[in-house]
Amino acid sequence: DAKTTQPPSMDCAEGRAANLPCNHSTISGNEYVYWYRQIHSQGPQYIIHGLKNNETNEMASLIITEDRKSSTLILPHATLRDTAVYYCIVRSQGGSEKLVFGKGTKLTVNP
């Protein structure tokens, strides 16, 4: 399964858009990109996922580059409650179902 690389930390001002990058340069054609977040030590919460096309839901938008080697999670109007660790993972349609979460990006939203 493809591995992902994320910056360890990012800051964002409240009310502004938060753009969290993820590199998955070894992703294969049948692998989905998923984003989760974890607030304090709670269970990770699903945010959004996609295969090729950009996706949007009530929480966020996911932009996947045309070559699929990287993606960006966009929180359009960040609030203090969005302060969390954000994980980008890939999940494949075949082979092992091992999932590698990595260390994620610690997003801090500042007032």
Next chain:
Amino acid sequence: EAQVTQNPRYLITVTGKKLTVTCSQNMNHEYMSWYRQDPGLGLRQIYYSMNVEVTDKGDVPEGYKVSRKEKRNFPLILESPSPNQTSLYFCASSLGIYNSPLHFGNGTRLTVT
């Protein structure tokens, strides 16, 4: 309410005393998995199950056992716990395997003295 339920939330035990952490989901999900989370190491997968009676090792399976006798339950068993298994544990499930989000439980904080 659709959820993944782990028990107990907190557990303190001694080295070598067998314990089981239960995980149950009420969403008829096929896939279930266990993770441990340690400071600086992120989430690491212990075991996963793609369906009843089908289990496989994740990245850190040593010292753990699992079983999947029923679709809804996926207990994590520590036959002889050691202090290096002190960690925060999460169970997760998803409807399918590839195009389905994982739903996580609230976690079990285990301390082995």
